[in-house]
Amino acid sequence: MDRGGCQMSGGGGGGGGGDGSGPDRSGMITLEDLESFSEDQLSDSGNGSLEEAGEIMEEDEESDRLLHYWQDVARGHQVEVSQDMAEPIQLLTSNNQGRSPREHIPFTLLTRKEKCGELLYEKRHYEKGHWACITMREDTYEQSICYGFMRIMRYICQQNSLGHYLGMTLPIITVVRTDENQSVISHEITVAYYLPAEHQAQPPQPNDNEIIIEIWPASVVYTRAFTGPTNEVTIINQINAMAELLDCPEVCVNDSFIVAGYTNPAHSNRQNEIWFLERR
Template identity: 85%
Template sequence: MDRGGCQMSGGDSGSSTERNGMITLEDLESFSEDQLSDSGNGSLEEEAETMEADDSSDRLLHYWQEVARGHQVEVSQEMAEPIQQLSSNNYGRSQREHVPFTLLMRKEKCGELLFEKRHYEKGHWACITMREDTYEQSICYGFMKIMRYICQQNSVGDYLGMTLPIVTVVRTNEDHSVISQEVTVAYFLPVEHQAQPPQPYDNEIIIEVWPAATVYTRAFTGPTNEVTIINQINAMAELLGSPGVCVNDSFIVAGYTNPAHSHRQNEIWFLERR
């Protein structure tokens, strides 16, 4: 994965030179349980419904700051307006646009859904590549920059609309025991902006066209960190049982709830090789 890009590509990534800047299993085991657990006590969606009634941007900002401290992330005062605007415009889940896809297949066992196979069409995504000390820090800081782009810091000067999921592209070595610290956070442009994507003021955000892709997806709940991602990748690889079918060193974590949610709804995506 190039630093400026978001698209996934195949190929080996297990060479010693590429291991620089990656987090090993030994590193993960040295983290404390508190560091690896999600510190949010409730969803921003639920908190926002209460706070929005009071029109209190300060309360929303303070809530974000409290949650972010648990991930060693700082939320600056300049985030107050984007947080308030995002909460106000997304009051109620029905107003959130989902990235469109075609369901190709569902794999079940004893009534339990194991994974789905989906087809996603070509589309414009706003992407930013981050390289913080931890995955949680990278997605938090990346998401805040994307939020500012969604909320007026764009060439049309208006709120663009929220889409789900917000995705992050991660890379691992060949045996899925090492995860790179460099991740890409990406936001799918709403349908009304796909033809002419608004340009970001932040030059770290890049508008890219992602080609049509077939992905295998598996849902999971809870925090997303280096440990849980490695576990989910290995679990999905075992379920598929055909490692040559998918790209082996780049994966997508799709998030359907805010990073502050204590029981996040997520998916791991494997990209089918072309």
């Protein structure tokens, strides 16, 4: 991985929560929370009997309330959600309400290591594919992933050469770089989004010139699940824990790792995986 790139390659390193009843101020909301909140609490009637003007007004109000919800939660992470995020948030929410199912990045499971019935880690093979990537350098890891994810969201939600919603894939991944001792994380991180299957052959181009479409080569990764917030401390802890579990950690890149997120960045009970890349 070179600086500014984020290829899933083993060649070396270089790149709110809550129960749906209201904002959890300890972390950003998940996609599931957004869907529940918008459907059950943001709609005033939902009976389809309003006139067109009233429906437009209701949609605008819902969009504003979703935006304010994101803004309220994000402040706890020193992240500002700008007004121009209202439309991407609304599009992502509405499209995730069963109308546009989220794809999971395809992989082939190679092996699983278990101990006393507990899964320690998996070894997977990911095929070559197109990814939309943006490299960020904010003051904290949380700020970098949140701002990077919001810019990727804009690309997914119409700010692309096709001008329409592309579809959500999971996980959203973050490439982190460390020193060789795996004790310090670089402030420079890369947020990446795997293009849905229908767009793999001809990826739509981003309007944001800092988002780069890259072809990542086929890769083998060792992956372990963990929950909770992701920050510099928790990531270093997860890297060290994974290194202790591997039989031969030297077969993996030792200064570049991937955090795979299945819920929105910085959510307090975020569902994550740490990925080690096998050297090519």
